[in-house]
Structure formats: C-alpha cells, structure tokens
Amino acid sequence: MKTVMEGSNAVAHAIRLCKPEVMAMFPITPSTHIPENLAQMVADGDLDAKLITVESEFSAMSATVGASATGVRAFTATSSQGLALMHEVVYAAAGMRLPIVTTIVNRALSAPINIWNDQQDTISERDSGWLQIYCETNQEAVDTMIQAYKIAEDKRVLLPVFVCMDGFILSHTYEPVDIPEQKDVDEFLPPYKPEHAFLDPDKPMTMGPFAYPKPYAAMRKELSKDVMKAKAVVKEVHDEFAKKFGRSYGNGIIEEYKNDRPIAIVAMGSVCGTIKEVVDKRDDVGLVRVRCYRPFPKEELAKALKDKENVIVFEKNVALGLNSGAMYPEIKDVLYSAGSKARVNNVIGGIGGIDVTKENVENFIERLKDKEGVVEFLGGDPNE
Amino acid sequence: MKEIRFHGRGGQGAVTAAEVLAVAAFKEGKYSQAFPFFGVERRGAPVMAFTRIDDEFIRLREQVYKPNYIVVLDPTLMEVVNVFEGMREGGVVVVNTAQMPDLPEGVDVRIVDATKIALEEIGKPFVNTPMLGALIGVTGLVNIDSLVSTIKERYPGEVGEKNARAIKRTYEEIKEG
Amino acid sequence: MGEKVTIGGIIYDVGNSTATKTGTWRVFKPVFDSDKCKRCGICAKFCPEGIIEITQEKGAQANMDYCKGCGICAEECPFDAIKMEVEKK
Numbered sequence: 325m326k327t328v329m330e331g332s333n334a335v336a337h338a339i340r341l342c343k344p345e346v347m348a349m350f351p352i353t354p355s356t357h358i359p360e361n362l363a364q365m366v367a368d369g370d371l372d373a374k375l376i377t378v379e380s381e382f383s384a385m386s387a388t389v390g391a392s393a394t395g396v397r398a399f400t401a402t403s404s405q406g407l408a409l410m411h412e413v414v415y416a417a418a419g420m421r422l423p424i425v426t427t428i429v430n431r432a433l434s435a436p437i438n439i440w441n442d443q444q445d446t447i448s449e450r451d452s453g454w455l456q457i458y459c460e461t462n463q464e465a466v467d468t469m470i471q472a473y474k475i476a477e478d479k480r481v482l483l484p485v486f487v488c489m490d491g492f493i494l495s496h497t498y499e500p501v502d503i504p505e506q507k508d509v510d511e512f513l514p515p516y517k518p519e520h521a522f523l524d525p526d527k528p529m530t531m532g533p534f535a536y537p538k539p540y541a542a543m544r545k546e547l548s549k550d551v552m553k554a555k556a557v558v559k560e561v562h563d564e565f566a567k568k569f570g571r572s573y574g575n576g577i578i579e580e581y582k583n584d585r586p587i588a589i590v591a592m593g594s595v596c597g598t599i600k601e602v603v604d605k606r607d608d609v610g611l612v613r614v615r616c617y618r619p620f621p622k623e624e625l626a627k628a629l630k631d632k633e634n635v636i637v638f639e640k641n642v643a644l645g646l647n648s649g650a651m652y653p654e655i656k657d658v659l660y661s662a663g664s665k666a667r668v669n670n671v672i673g674g675i676g677g678i679d680v681t682k683e684n685v686e687n688f689i690e691r692l693k694d695k696e697g698v699v700e701f702l703g704g705d706p707n708e
Numbered sequence: 709m710k711e712i713r714f715h716g717r718g719g720q721g722a723v724t725a726a727e728v729l730a731v732a733a734f735k736e737g738k739y740s741q742a743f744p745f746f747g748v749e750r751r752g753a754p755v756m757a758f759t760r761i762d763d764e765f766i767r768l769r770e771q772v773y774k775p776n777y778i779v780v781l782d783p784t785l786m787e788v789v790n791v792f793e794g795m796r797e798g799g800v801v802v803v804n805t806a807q808m809p810d811l812p813e814g815v816d817v818r819i820v821d822a823t824k825i826a827l828e829e830i831g832k833p834f835v836n837t838p839m840l841g842a843l844i845g846v847t848g849l850v851n852i853d854s855l856v857s858t859i860k861e862r863y864p865g866e867v868g869e870k871n872a873r874a875i876k877r878t879y880e881e882i883k884e885g
Numbered sequence: 886m887g888e889k890v891t892i893g894g895i896i897y898d899v900g901n902s903t904a905t906k907t908g909t910w911r912v913f914k915p916v917f918d919s920d921k922c923k924r925c926g927i928c929a930k931f932c933p934e935g936i937i938e939i940t941q942e943k944g945a946q947a948n949m950d951y952c953k954g955c956g957i958c959a960e961e962c963p964f965d966a967i968k969m970e971v972e973k974k
Contacts, residue, residue: 327731327734328731328740328742420894420895421893421895493769496743496744497741497742497743498726498730498731498742499742499766500734500739500740520892520893520895521893528899529895529897529899530896530899532893532894533895533896539890539894543890595769597767597768597769598767598768598770601767601768679770680770681770706771706773
C-alpha cells in the first residue's frame with residue numbers, strides 16, 4: 325500500500341517483509357529509527373525474529389555473523405562510527421561467504437564528530453568484499469532491501485550486501501512509499517536454505533579456519549572473482565523485481581538519465597534527485613547514477629561515458645592522501661582502459677551534511693565544463 | 709510546487725506539523741515530502757521543518773530556501789531568527805500570537821492565538837496542530853477534512869478529537885480574519 | 886593456477902586433527918603407577934591434549950598416539966604416581 329512515511333520506518337517494514345530470523349543491532353544516529361521500529365514490530369508480534377540488543381556495533385556484526393553461520397537470515401543496521409567499529413568483522417563476513425544484509429544509513433566519520441550525511445563510512449569499506457548498493461529514494465531503499473537478500477543468498481553469490489541510504493536526507497524524510505504485500509515478497513524471496521554454511525550436529529563443519537599463504541591467496545583470488553561475478557545477479561534480481569513489482573532503477577547497475585549529452589555527471593545516492601532537476605533545465609548535461617558501486621560497473625560505465633567530452637564525478641567522500649574522491653580515479657581507470665578522450669573532473673560535495681542545492685550543481689557545471697583534472701570541494705554556501 | 713517552512717522550538721512539534729501536512733496532501737492525491745532541518749534535537753532550541761507539495765514525485769533533496777508559506781509556532785523566535793528569510797513574492801507568514809508583531813515592510817502576516825485555542829480545546833499548549841488549521845485556512849493547501857482525518861489517524865481517540873476541534877477553530881478564526 | 890578451495894574455506898571433513906599422530910613428537914613419556922594412583926582424575930583434567938582416561942581397573946592411562954610427553958600430568962599428580970622417562974626410539 326502506498327503511504328507517506330518516514331524513510332527509516334519504510335525500510336523497517338521492508339526488513340519485516342524479508343522475515344529475518346536474527347537481528348543484532350546497536351543504535352547510532354541517523355540509523356537509530358530502524359532498530360527502534362524493528363524492536364517495536366518484534367514486541368508487537370508483527371515480526372517473529374530474535375532481537376539481540378548488543379553492547380556495541382562490533383558485537384552487533386559479530387552476532388550477525390554468528391547467526392548467519394548457523395544458517396539463518398540475519399540482519400543489522402548502522403551508521404558511521406558504528407560501521408567503523410564493525411570493520412574487522414565486516415571483512416570476516418565476506419571472507420566466510422555469509423549472505424548478511426546490512427542497512428547503512430550513511431553518515432560522516434570523525435573527527436570532528438559530525439552526525440550528518442556523507443558516504444565516507446561505506447566508501448571506507450569498499451574493499452571488504454561486501455556488495456554496495458546506493459539508493460536515491462526511500463522507495464528504492466525499500467525495494468533494494470528485498471532484492472538484497474535474494475542477491476546475497478543466490479548460490480552464485482553468497483556474499484553480504486550493504487544497502488546504503490543517505491542519513492537524514494532519506495532516513496528522516498517523509499515521502500510516498502509503496503510497501504509491498506507479504507504474499508508478493510514471499511513469492512519473490514523464498515526462505516533461506518543454506519547449503520554451504522549452517523549448524524547441524526550431524527554434519528559438523530569448520531568456518532573461518534586458519535589458512536597458510538597458498539590457500540589464503542587462492543581464497544582471496546576466488547573471492548575477488550566472485551564479487552565481480554555478483555554483478556550479473558544484482559542485475560538479474562533487479563529485473564525480476566521490476567517484472568513482479570513494476571518498479572525499476574536504471575538497469576539495476578547504473579541509471580542513465582538523459583545521457584545523450586556531451587557532459588555527464590556521475591554520482592550516487594539521494595543527490596541524484598537534485599541533479600536530475602538541473603539536468604531537466606539544461607541541454608548539455610546528463611546524469612549517470614552508480615547504483616551498484618561494488619562490484620564496480622566497469623563495462624557499464626565505459627559504455628555510458630567513453631564518448632563524453634567531460635565527465636564530472638560528484639562524490640560524498642574524500643580519499644585523504646589522494647586529494648580526490650575515491651571514485652574519481654576509478655572512473656579515470658574505466659575511461660583510460662576504454663581509450664576515451666573525455667576530460668574528467670571531480671566535485672567533493674555534501675560532506676558532513678552540507679546541503680547540495682540546484683544552484684551548487686548549476687555552478688559547478690559552469691565552472692568545470694571547460695576544465696580537466698580539477699578537484700574541487702563544495703563549502704556549504706547554497707549559492708556557491 | 710509549494711514549499712512550506714515551519715519555525716518552532718524543540719518540543720513544540722514543528723517536525724510533526726510538517727509530516728502531518730505531507731500526509732494530508734498525499735491523501736488528496738498529491739505528492740509530498742516532509743523533513744526536519746537536520747539539527748541536534750534539544751528542547752527549546754530553535755528548529756525548522758519543511759514540507760513540499762507537488763503534482764509529481766518530488767526528486768529535489770535540497771533544503772527549502774524560498775518558501776511560499778512560513779509558519780511560526782512561537783512569536784519569540786522572531787527576535788532570534790529571521791523567520792522571513794527567503795520568502796517568495798506573494799508568500800504568507802502565519803504566526804501564533806495574540807498581537808500583531810512589528811514587521812518589516814512588504815510581508816503578509818496573518819496571526820492567530822493558537823496557544824489560547826490549544827489550552828481551551830486540548831488543555832495543553834500543543835500549538836502545532838492548530839497552526840496547521842490556520843495555515844490551511846489562509847492558503848487552502850489541503851482541505852480541512854483531509855487534515856482532520858490525518859490527525860485522527862495519527863492520534864486515535866480523545867487526543868485526536870481535541871486536536872481536531874482546535875484545528876477547526878483556528879481554521880475558522882483565521883478565515884474570518 | 887592455485888590451490889583448490891571450498892567456498893569461504895569451510896572445512897567439511899571435520900575432526901581431521903586426529904589424523905596427525907602427535908605422539909611421535911615425544912622425548913619423554915609418562916609411566917603410570919597403578920598402585921599409587923588414587924583415580925582422582927587430576928592428571929586427566931590438566932592434560933592439554935585431553936588424552937588421559939581413568940578407569941577403576943587400570944587407573945590413569947594415556948593414549949600414546951597423541952601424548953606429546955609434556956609432563957604436566959606428572960607435575961600435577963598429588964600422589965607421585967606418574968614418572969617421566971626417556972622414550973626409547
């Protein structure tokens with residue numbers, strides 16, 4: 325049913341529909357409303373799940389890994405420092421090939437302490453082996469949650485997934501969201517039936533064992549290949565969802581919006597809505613939204629961007645020590661490998677919650693449309 | 709697209725007012741969006757919340773800088789923040805006060821004593837819902853029935869009834885001018 | 886090229902540690918005196934390999950396939966019932 329509700333509440337409903345059996349969560353702004361809503365659902369008997377109120381995010385992810393290793397569908401959610409505290413276990417979850425889904429309500433990292441949105445937290449986990457999908461709207465966050473378990477549990481994937489939504493801008497915003505029916509979700513997402521990792525006293529197994537250099541290297545190589553192969557499943561599940569529920573997001577990997585123009589902005593998350601408003605008012609700029617950031621859509625981006633005159637990569641993170649965003653060199657790699665002559669520029673904006681206005685987008689297009697290799701930081705003036 | 713900005717103090721319900729207005733507009737088949745100014749919530753601190761109403765899905769994610777309508781839940785805020793900032797031409801400001809405040813030139817301000825009405829009807833100084841009644845009385849952004857039914861759904865029972873009565877009074881009073 | 890691995894490196898043929906006969910590492914071996922042994926079980930509790938068994942009939946006995954000859958049992962025995970002797974190889 326379509327209603328106006330808060331983003332966090334909508335996502336909590338999506339998680340309820342996925343019927344996780346174990347949820348281990350620790351509250352942190354701005355993701356707190358998700359565990360709050362889920363705890364209410366468990367208390368009201370609307371969700372039959374074991375809710376573990378842990379004492380830190382490290383324990384939240386550890387308990388989630390433990391639960392998933394027993395062979396049940398497991399969930400957690402966090403933001404910022406919470407994800408940073410999970411870091412060690414985040415790598416273990418991917419290496420152990422556990423199909424956990426985690427909602428990340430994106431927020432800046434300390435110091436200084438800042439509770440507002442940027443995407444530094446998940447970008448800092450980009451090499452962990454987790455898939456990362458970034459959402460533009462609350463509807464997409466709801467739909468992606470449901471897709472995420474199907475992707476993660478696919479026998480060709482068996483990898484954990486971060487569903488990323490911008491803190492406050494999505495999580496605290498009321499907007500129309502269509503919450504699917506349980507019956508439809510059940511048809512789309514069958515119960516998790518693990519074949520590789522589960523708890524059975526008659527069939528004991530050892531998980532996350534010690535490995536000598538050669539098997540370790542072999543496993544990392546396999547993992548690296550498998551993460552890349554997951555892209556096909558992300559797309560397949562997206563397409564199947566679109567067929568059943570009638571909602572799609574580009575091709576499931578990237579979304580091209582009026583991308584038949586000489587300049588393309590590449591961006592992720594909620595800011596793409598504002599960028600689309602600007603694109604509609606111009607005839608020289610289009611948008612390529614990266615939905616699936618890990619695995620990185622090299623082929624799709626090469627195709628979408630190689631013939632551009634100018635590519636402006638807009639990012640809500642800073643790769644310190646590189647003095648650019650993290651995606652900027654990745655886009656350059658894609659274009660270089662494709663033999664593209666496109667000029668590439670980088671805008672770092674929306675850091676620590678500064679507002680990104682239409683005016684900001686208009687102005688950086690004007691500043692950068694004849695430039696090459698410029699990296700600029702937005703400062704938070706709505707007219708900048 | 710119509711953009712509305714609510715000014716209040718932490719605890720007065722500015723965020724709730726923005727949400728209720730968004731839900732009421734959606735009931736009428738419009739698209740809407742409501743969000744708080746993302747601050748650190750503290751009781752008594754100046755807060756803002758925003759609502760957008762449009763005929764299509766609202767993609768825009770920037771804050772509201774040029775509101776069509778402004779609602780001020782607490783007149784003392786006018787001494788602390790510039791509540792008129794960025795107001796569009798032809799815009800209206802609705803203020804909860806018994807007395808017309810000193811105003812800059814060229815602003816259209818309507819007043820209603822929502823605190824008095826809230827105390828009489830609800831028994832507590834909950835001014836956010838009666839101020840919504842005043843806002844739609846001036847602007848017709850949504851009709852009174854949509855607003856009242858939204859309030860009754862959000863606050864079932866006696867609380868909703870009391871709020872509905874307060875809304876109807878401010879709605880009528882401000883219309884009569 | 887490379888090692889063949891299972892998904893996530895999960896080991897399904899568990900219990901494979903018994904295939905490694907650690908008893909060959911031994912320099913000393915425990916010799917149990919059944920007459921002095923009071924069957925108290927302290928040696929079994931302290932044995933880091935968990936390979937000492939107590940029976941009423943024979944007292945303490947170690948599974949020599951896995952005994953590394955560490956001597957902890959002899960150190961802990963309150964009744965001086967265990968002696969460490971050089972293993973003849």
